[in-house]
Amino acid sequence: MLPTGISQLSSSLQDECPRALILPWNIADEVMSQNKDLAKNGSTFVIAVPELKLT
DSSP states (O other): OOOTSOOOHHHHHTTTSSEEEOOGGHHHHHHHHHHHHHHTOEEEEEOOSSOOOOO
C-alpha cells in the first residue's frame, strides 16, 4: 500500500487494465511515459481535466 492509503494494482491486473484514469492532468505525460507497458498491452489513458482526453 502506498503512503496515501491507495493500493497499487498487482502486475497481473496491470496487464489486463483496459483504461487508466490519470487525475493529475498536469503530469499526465510523465505518468504515460512511466507506464508505456500498459499502452503496449492495449490500455487507454483517460485524462479528465482540464478537458476529457483519451490517448
